[in-house]
Amino acid sequence: MEAGAPRPGVPVRGSESGRPVMAALDLLGRRWTMRILWELSQAPAGFRELQRRCERMSSSVLSTRIEELSGARLLALHDDGYHLTQLGQDLVEALNPLADWSRRWAEEMGPVTGEGRE
């Protein structure tokens, strides 16, 4: 059985507080979740195509994540596949500063020291 998607106002994995941001962090903190949102922000996709785009993530997990994200009203299934809701798009936008930060982080960490591959 499913524990269900985290929702604001309800205690959540890793936090008893039920504060919205904690619920969000819990939802986003699950594997593949942010990647799915990112991919769908680029273009809608059906189940199998989404799986392909996410480097062949496990279908069982994709199924679970779709359930959670649908329940959280971040995405929905149309004729042309899954796509973000307005709420979902807003979330992706809220994540933009993180992308900016990560670039600065990359610089700070310097050109890959040590055992960089490639």
Place this chain on the structure above:
Amino acid sequence: MEAGAPRPGVPVRGSESGRPVMAALDLLGRRWTMRILWELSQAPAGFRELQRRCERMSSSVLSTRIEELSGARLLALHDDGYHLTQLGQDLVEALNPLADWSRRWAEEMGPVTGEGRE
């Protein structure tokens, strides 16, 4: 053995691309990571105190996370305990829009149906 902290420029759990933002998402996507950053942004804390603040998270995981986050230069240990680096503080700030979004999300999801604890 440790796989090591994700670092920008190096392929990462859930992404072969090595794009900085994916490395960041991988790092943040691990359990307790964001919570640890959040707690340290409120005030520095030693190992055991940090564990207490995070609702008694597993010490083994805390140890692992500290290793990862230190390696990523987001926190460091001083005499007064662990505390965020500048980079770490910047990350927490980059996460602020997420907090804003989560409040709107909470509204959209409607007044907690069922047994909400407010």
Place this chain on the structure above:
DNA sequence: CCTTGCGCTTCGATTATCGAAGCATCATAG
């Protein structure tokens, strides 16, 4: 009928996380 693609489920194997116990160290007290 046969094949292809679809959304999605099942289930055994692998990995991540948990959590109680313990180790080594330091400080204070007796």
Place this chain on the structure above:
DNA sequence: CTATGATGCTTCGATAATCGAAGCGCAAGG
């Protein structure tokens, strides 16, 4: 010196999350 209690951190068996290949039911095409 011993004892006690705090620290940072590790160990390891148990549980939960994730993986991934196989398959189901359905619809469309040949």
